[in-house]
Amino acid sequence: MKNGVLNLGRVRLLLHRGSPCFHGYGRRNGERRRKSVRGSIVSPDLSVLNLVIVKKAENDLLGLANTEKPRMRGPKRALKIRKLFNLFKEDDVHKYVNTYRRSFITKAGKKVNKAPKIQRLGLLLLL
Numbered sequence: 001m002k003n004g005v006l007n008l009g010r011v012r013l014l015l016h017r018g019s020p021c022f023h024g025y026g027r028r029n030g031e032r033r034r035k036s037v038r039g040s041i042v043s044p045d046l047s048v049l050n051l052v053i054v055k056k057a058e059n060d061l062l063g064l065a066n067t068e069k070p071r072m073r074g075p076k077r078a079l080k081i082r083k084l085f086n087l088f089k090e091d092d093v094h095k096y097v098n099t100y101r102r103s104f105i106t107k108a109g110k111k112v113n114k115a116p117k118i119q120r121l122g123l124l125l126l127l
Helices: 078-085
Strands: 010-016 032-038 102-105 111-114
Antiparallel strands (some): 102 111
16 A cells, blocks of 8 residues: 555556665666555455554453453463563472463363473573
């Protein structure tokens, strides 16, 4: 989308070096190229629109900002788990890796807990 092009679809413009939407290197001095550019008007045929939140409103959107979702995945590396939960070197990291611990029943009818393997546990011993 090029700012200043008041059109819904694509337009072919003659662009020069330094103008937005004119990428590339190795162009000749003063060379201009005709490039296909989309207009700046938002229409329903757009599939994705990237936005930046500038100002927060007084009221939150229901179901979007007022609900708290747990973290799906947490850190797997021992040092990053210690950093997240403010742990000391003596604390057991295995108790805190339950950010995405799963418990389920196997086909044999046995209840199994599954947790990720913690990486770099012995790194502190080597240092």
